[in-house]
Amino acid sequence: MITVIVFVLIGIGLLFASVRLIIGPTVADRVVSLDTFNVIVIGIIVLLSFVFERALYLDIAIVYAILAFLETIVFARYLEGRYGNH
């Protein structure tokens, strides 16, 4: 019962973040919303391992955290190089 409430709350956050991902006026807004998206997805994976009682799923969360960090840094560098010269 508690996990259903937590999933609904996380879903609300994910919904608002994806709305900003779609309507965001600039590229930077979309990248920021993607960063938030990644942290929320890490939380969802941890909660799924809590629901299914498998400790193995936490490894997926660790790998996803590493990849999400690399993705954020790469997008930030791309933004600087693409739009930063004026």
Next chain:
Amino acid sequence: MEIISGVFLIIGGLFYALGGLGIFRMPDTFDRIQAGTKATTLGAFSLLIGVAFMFPSWSLKLLLIGLFIAISNPIGSSALAKATYKSFGGPSNLERDDLKEFLGGAKDVD
């Protein structure tokens, strides 16, 4: 133990929802970075603590995930803020802008 775990899980979900709401409602890109990073960091920590209360043998992996979020989220948000400043300019309601002078001095080095 289940009650403590449930309280932490609900706090985590609430902060995730508030982070998403902040990223939807805030008027400026820098405000969105602030809302979307800090609130979700607290939400993730609370969620991890809630799971660790329920399964104490998972604490090492949960601590590793929490450590990684604590390192990567501020670094990512500061890199994003710097990229946003360089490409789209600073916030419109600033009274003084020290970063502009700093970057103007260091531009030819970069």
